Amino acid sequence: MRIGIDLDDVISDLLSELIDFYNKKYDDVAVREDIFTWDFFPKEIHENFASSGGYKNLKLIPEAKELLAFLNSIGEVSIITIRNEEYREETVKWLEENLHGLYKKENLYLTSGNKIEVCKKIGIQLLIDDSLRFTKQVADKGIYAILFDNRTPMFRNAEEHPKVYKAKSIEEVKKYVLMIKDIFD
Numbered sequence: 673m674r675i676g677i678d679l680d681d682v683i684s685d686l687l688s689e690l691i692d693f694y695n696k697k698y699d700d701v702a703v704r705e706d707i708f709t710w711d712f713f714p715k716e717i718h719e720n721f722a723s724s725g726g727y728k729n730l731k732l733i734p735e736a737k738e739l740l741a742f743l744n745s746i747g748e749v750s751i752i753t754i755r756n757e758e759y760r761e762e763t764v765k766w767l768e769e770n771l772h773g774l775y776k777k778e779n780l781y782l783t784s785g786n787k788i789e790v791c792k793k794i795g796i797q798l799l800i801d802d803s804l805r806f807t808k809q810v811a812d813k814g815i816y817a818i819l820f821d822n823r824t825p826m827f828r829n830a831e832e833h834p835k836v837y838k839a840k841s842i843e844e845v846k847k848y849v850l851m852i853k854d855i856f857d
């Protein structure tokens with residue numbers, strides 16, 4: 673099975689850093705529970721965070737290694753992330769430092785637009801992502817998705833979709849991966 677997995681807030685803890693960055697810049701006191709959509713942050717926050725080297729210092733989500741090891745045992749895993757191509761080098765460096773041996777450099781896809789084009793191009797059958805938008809986008813095109821929320825409040829707004837499984841823990845992700853694998857076997 674070909675599996676796509678998101679990077680930010682599934683493998684790396686972007687949101688914690690972004691909230692800190694936003695609060696410092698705008699002298700605000702936003703907390704995780706306030707963030708229901710990525711539109712919460714002005715575009716310049718995302719851009720300034722990235723251009724000031726923010727991606728380099730992200731922490732690994734504690735369950736990420738276990739999740740990737742499991743997925744590697746199930747199928748071919750690609751990391752698909754919304755980052756500009758200019759951040760490829762530091763993204764690879766971060767992955768090497770944090771997930772050496774658990775990902776393939778040639779299976780890293782950076783895209784600045786949407787994820788459906790990449791998923792279709794490389795034949796992804798299942799996308800694991802914390803984004804409501806991208807899980808719905810691929811599911812609308814017939815690709816299975818697991819909306820994984822162990823950390824992001826955005827999950828709360830999730831509508832039901834026949835091809836989107838909502839998982840709140842790594843155990844639930846594993847359960848749905850095995851269910852979806854059964855469909856293709």
Ligand SMILES: [Mg+2]
Pocket residue numbers: 678679680681682801802803
């Ligand atoms: Mg994400």
